[in-house]
Amino acid sequence: MAKYSRKMACTTCCLTQSIFRGLSPEQLEILNENRHEVEFNAGEIMFKQGTALTHIACILQGMVKIYIEGLNKKNLLIKVARENAIIGGPGMYVDFIHHFSVAALTDVQTCFIDVNSLEKIMKMNQNLALNILKKNNIQGIQNFKKFINLTQKHMSGRIADALLYLADEIHNATSFETPLSRQDIADLTSMSKESAIRILKEFKDARIIELSNNHFTIHDREALVKISDKG
Amino acid sequence: MAKYSRKMACTTCCLTQSIFRGLSPEQLEILNENRHEVEFNAGEIMFKQGTALTHIACILQGMVKIYIEGLNKKNLLIKVARENAIIGGPGMYVDFIHHFSVAALTDVQTCFIDVNSLEKIMKMNQNLALNILKKNNIQGIQNFKKFINLTQKHMSGRIADALLYLADEIHNATSFETPLSRQDIADLTSMSKESAIRILKEFKDARIIELSNNHFTIHDREALVKISDKG
DNA sequence: CGCGAGCTTGACGTTGTTCAACTAGAGTGG
């Protein structure tokens, strides 16, 4: 289970990066006093959709999935996040409720920051608000792309997108071992698990990728890009 | 065509509302000096996806559609906006490019505000940044809902959603005349025009709605809600 | 050695798209 600790020094953790760049030492100290580190085991839920949003989380180590719990127990996997990601959510400044769930894909070390402290710093330092605004907008652009992917592409196009996403944005390698299950890949591409498996097999038979269990190797990147582009 | 004018006084337009609430008179004056009013005829494009984002727009009068131009000339209608809506887009503070297109559904009066001035004010007044952040997050929550609607519901559920959306959030009436074409309704629900027409006819035959041309009347709201909920 | 969870495969039915034909109404020009 999760346990409380303060192993990390503030200066080495994500507070000095990303949206927190440019905070004064005093502002960093306020955050530092209102944070705590938590470890999760693979499979455990960090944030549950519908619960109160009291903290945001920084991923210090490990991988998580961010997903919306939809109809009939079906999930839609919005994104995968790993080291240095900061997970807030659109509930901030609206209803302070989590609008997605977050689950650990691997064992994960996180740093939880109190949203009240965050709000306090935001009122002291305009840069923080602007950084968060920018981060939200980037996510918004990615969501637009996802809308088109999910609603206008056939299954092969969506699987191609997912493979390129994992290779380029998550693992930074053409050959990788993913903690995502087949069901996760199906949730990421909005299709049934069986369909996802079938398309992966097609790609394998066409020598576009190689896969055994959870190890993926992309052989023909251009083919994937072409399949992704034409839908 | 669009024409430049300054008919409105600043105090009566949208600058005093929504995200601009709480600005000082001097800050309002800066905005007022860097804005101009533009009229569009029905059908004209206000923002084109891919062009530079130099201004945000306030809708003073009329209705517009905000849509993503996707694959094979297919559009995805994100939302409909009308009086007092402020249209920016996720390109702000990222790449300053429009990531969606906006077209006038009716004749429209707008007020365009320079993004540089907006940025200047944001650095002077933290409330503006927080208000925009909040507005973005609300849109983010709506996008999550739209993800589930579009990817996990059948056509009848999506059409039911669209009808409830138009009735509740756009026209505020159970009986309304919409400027949306059948194709627009199809784009809003991510299906073919023919399918949208068929579902609307089903609803009409089931006496759930009444429609002639573009006039819609919702007779059995509960039925629509039920259809929407169960997908 | 057996159990169970996740994975795989095939057969089948449903959902939704595409294509083509047809209709209605709104200009337009003789």
Added chain:
DNA sequence: CCACTCTAGTTGAACAACGTCAAGCTCGCG
């Protein structure tokens, strides 16, 4: 005033895409 045309809407039939169901498989683990 009447063809003519153009666009949006409508309908039906054929077809493709995708999900569901059921069965069998694999592999790690006790």
